[in-house]
Amino acid sequence: MSKLVTGDGRTHIDSKLMRESLVDRKVIARTHTDHEFEIMPNVVLVGIGGQSIFDRGKSALLPLVEEVAALKGKHKMMIGVGGGTRVRHTVSIALDLGVPTGGVAQLVGAMEEANAVFLNALLAKHRSIVMQREHFWELPLYIENGMLPIVISIPPYHFWEPPPEDGPLPAHGSDFGLFILAEVLGMSRVVFVKDEDGMYTRDPKKHPDATLIRRTTLEAVLAMPPEDLMLDKQLFLAWRNARHIKRVQIVNGLKRGELTRALAGEDVGTIIERA
Amino acid sequence: MGDRNLIANAMGEASLTTGAAAGFDYQPVAMMPDTKVIKVGGQSIMDRGRAALFPILDELVAAKDRHKLLLCCGGGTRARHIYAMASDLELPTGVLAALGGYVPRQNARMLQMLLAKHGGLFIMHDDFEKLPLYFRLGCIPIMTGMPPFGYWEKPTAGGRIPQHRTDAGVFLTAEVLGVKRAIFIKDEAGLYEDDPKKNPSAKLIKRISARELLERDLDDLVVERIVVEYLTRARSCHELQIVNGLERGMVTRALEGEDVGSIIHKD
Numbered sequence: 430m431s432k433l434v435t436g437d438g439r440t441h442i443d444s445k446l447m448r449e450s451l452v453d454r455k456v457i458a459r460t461h462t463d464h465e466f467e468i469m470p471n472v473v474l475v476g477i478g479g480q481s482i483f484d485r486g487k488s489a490l491l492p493l494v495e496e497v498a499a500l501k502g503k504h505k506m507m508i509g510v511g512g513g514t515r516v517r518h519t520v521s522i523a524l525d526l527g528v529p530t531g532g533v534a535q536l537v538g539a540m541e542e543a544n545a546v547f548l549n550a551l552l553a554k555h556r557s558i559v560m561q562r563e564h565f566w567e568l569p570l571y572i573e574n575g576m577l578p579i580v581i582s583i584p585p586y587h588f589w590e591p592p593p594e595d596g597p598l599p600a601h602g603s604d605f606g607l608f609i610l611a612e613v614l615g616m617s618r619v620v621f622v623k624d625e626d627g628m629y630t631r632d633p634k635k636h637p638d639a640t641l642i643r644r645t646t647l648e649a650v651l652a653m654p655p656e657d658l659m660l661d662k663q664l665f666l667a668w669r670n671a672r673h674i675k676r677v678q679i680v681n682g683l684k685r686g687e688l689t690r691a692l693a694g695e696d697v698g699t700i701i702e703r704a
Numbered sequence: 705m706g707d708r709n710l711i712a713n714a715m716g717e718a719s720l721t722t723g724a725a726a727g728f729d730y731q732p733v734a735m736m737p738d739t740k741v742i743k744v745g746g747q748s749i750m751d752r753g754r755a756a757l758f759p760i761l762d763e764l765v766a767a768k769d770r771h772k773l774l775l776c777c778g779g780g781t782r783a784r785h786i787y788a789m790a791s792d793l794e795l796p797t798g799v800l801a802a803l804g805g806y807v808p809r810q811n812a813r814m815l816q817m818l819l820a821k822h823g824g825l826f827i828m829h830d831d832f833e834k835l836p837l838y839f840r841l842g843c844i845p846i847m848t849g850m851p852p853f854g855y856w857e858k859p860t861a862g863g864r865i866p867q868h869r870t871d872a873g874v875f876l877t878a879e880v881l882g883v884k885r886a887i888f889i890k891d892e893a894g895l896y897e898d899d900p901k902k903n904p905s906a907k908l909i910k911r912i913s914a915r916e917l918l919e920r921d922l923d924d925l926v927v928e929r930i931v932v933e934y935l936t937r938a939r940s941c942h943e944l945q946i947v948n949g950l951e952r953g954m955v956t957r958a959l960e961g962e963d964v965g966s967i968i969h970k971d
Contacts, residue, residue, distance in 0.1 A: 438891075439751040439752050440753065442781050442782060446788045448901075450899055450924050451869065452927070457865050459863070462794050465795070466793060468796070481708075514713075518713040529733065589876040589877065594937060596722065596725050600722060613798030661720075
């Protein structure tokens, strides 16, 4: 039974955090437990690259769509898509105009949503549905009824994007957004579909001598980041404190069957795990 | 395999995986620099009820025709109850952030009812782009202080309390609007070296840089720690002012630009 506590000019509800400063480290530590509840643990999140897959159009997208449609019956999954070249164009115009960082963050989501709608048109007959932000708690309804939710990948930081550490660009992009969505729902893995065999030591499009990293750890990526991270740096930073995500995998969506093998648990592409 | 259909642009093949944008002479515009972004504390003000809040509202109403006031609300004891319950259930930080968002919205609605006859207007995050209209009409827009991160809030190291709460939202609001100083109305004279409610001999810090404050590594702070961290690299909002709303006249003086209370500044 809750009780109200007064006497210091304020009216409190009795709770473990009553009267406490939520900034106090000792108070924050009291909210820690080793275990954390898993909300939807048996779902896998698949992120499809914008510039790498989407912007290639029909030849890359339609085979992948077929593969996803075939996978849907075998795995509980959600799909997210990146915004691709239109995001880069948006950003380049917006920076030139002097749009504040939060304003840039507010703008870029539209290009990703457009790709989500594209993908939904292609997958609708396989029961896909674009999740609206406020329909977050309908995700179990979709999943448990054999539907394929296409989630918004950019996180809703919008105008409130924190000041980035290293430049004017919003640092919380679509890879980060998908990662956090999977994490909060207690999923254990995220698979990113790109147009390369995985993460390389350097950008393989510019450096033919780049070597593929088959398997690595979060700690190794943070200690010695490859020249081209392929995924948002914020994803890796947030992963340090995450409780659920054990594996992030990057596979080549231009190769038929790679995604299928990844979802079956095979070690294709690049595998990043926590040490 | 088909080529990528790319639009030629200055970001070209940039990976966009960090904040870096090489080759731009970036000069952000200040959207609405003369707005006064003001936080009304949850536990410190709202939970005290009429005795604390009404005199503050009188000061705000008296100043409303001289200044564009944007009020942002804190949560308070009900948010603490939510965080305690959700922590007990071992729910993730993102769920705490989403649930914690309900309380400051309630507080904002309460303020709206109290200020309705003076033009108080409850607004959601999605109404943000209409701020110029509200100010043009002489209204006082009132919103939650919580940023809209919700379920997308990052996991917190060593605990579950979301790092971005209503102080963070207020700072980020000022930052994107191009406002130099964010004002936090609380129930203490400012920033202390220790929690003055528990340690009455704690010393007041009138003015300090964000970097110095971080170096002091205090166990407790009057504002969310992450805000002080962000302040070190902010482009527009360079000062946080913490004033005691329980002391008559302080809010007015802060609105007039006086350095009352404590000021935490970018170096």
